[in-house]
Amino acid sequence: MYRIVFLLLSSVLFLSCNQKKNDAIKLPYYNEPTFTPIFKKENVDLKKQIPHTIGDFSFLNQDSILINQKNIEGKIHIANFIFTSCGSICPTMTRNLKIVNDSLIDSKNLVFLSYSVTPWIDSPTKLKKYKQDNEIKNPNWHFLTGTKGAIYQLARQSYFAEEDIGFSKDSTEFLHTEHFILVDKTKRIRGIYNGTLTLEMQQLIDDIKTLQIEK
Incomplete structure (x- = not known):
């Protein structure tokens, strides 16, 4: 009887410790277009270990307001790449990102950036x-347009939008990707998802919540 009780208590303690260990695991960083996950080591300079950040940008949104890197300073943001005349994956991607938006509607420091690939x-x-057609009312969800070269360069070299094959493409090749890219408050990539x-x-919603409490 005592042995059974001991085994049960041991199992509970093991599961509890294992859960705490899992809870302590933070989201990885992504420093290159291969999307090889990197977990930050303790007491290591983040700038040295994870030097890659989203580059500076400046584009007009749907209200003809200039949106740039200052709009995401100290905020989490999700980026995706769509075009309004797309009849294949873009409508699905927008509907799915709206699920994330609606679930986190009270998150004031969360920004959505939907870049047009046919600017x-x-x-x-x-x-x-x-x-408006997609009934998106969030003022922090910006649909952006600008020059093709600037958007494509940002997509491929900052967001790694097409993973490893995208980094080497030039701006003459059409950009079309289903990826959502999650970026933290320091403008470092922390997740990639099939939109x-x-x-x-x-999973994207859960990861955003993880970043929101991350110090």
Whole structure:
């Protein structure tokens, strides 16, 4: 009888310790387009270990307001790449990102950046209609347009939007990716998700919550 009780108590303690260990695991960082996860070591300079950050940018949103890196300073943001005339994956991606938006609607320090990959077509007026048609009212969700070269360079070299194959492409090759990229308050990449899969949205929501309490 005592042996059974001891085994049960041991199991409970083991599971509890294991759970605490899992809870202590933070999200990895991604420093290169291969998306090899890097877990920050204790007492190591973040700038030295994880030097890659999202580069400076400046684009117009759907209200013709200039949005740049200052708008994401000290904030978590999710980036994706769409175009308003897309009839394949973009509508699904927007619906799925709206799930994340609606679940975290009270998060004031969370920004959504949807970059147009056909900026020569997607004017602020078109992007505003797209936002309205999708019933998106969050003022922190910006649909962005600008020059093709600037958007494509930011997508491929800052966000690694097409993973390892994307980094070497130039701006003449069309950018089309289903990825959502999660970026933390220091502008470092912390997660990549398939925006066409509704099941991955819960993981994205959970990871955002993890970053929100991260020091």
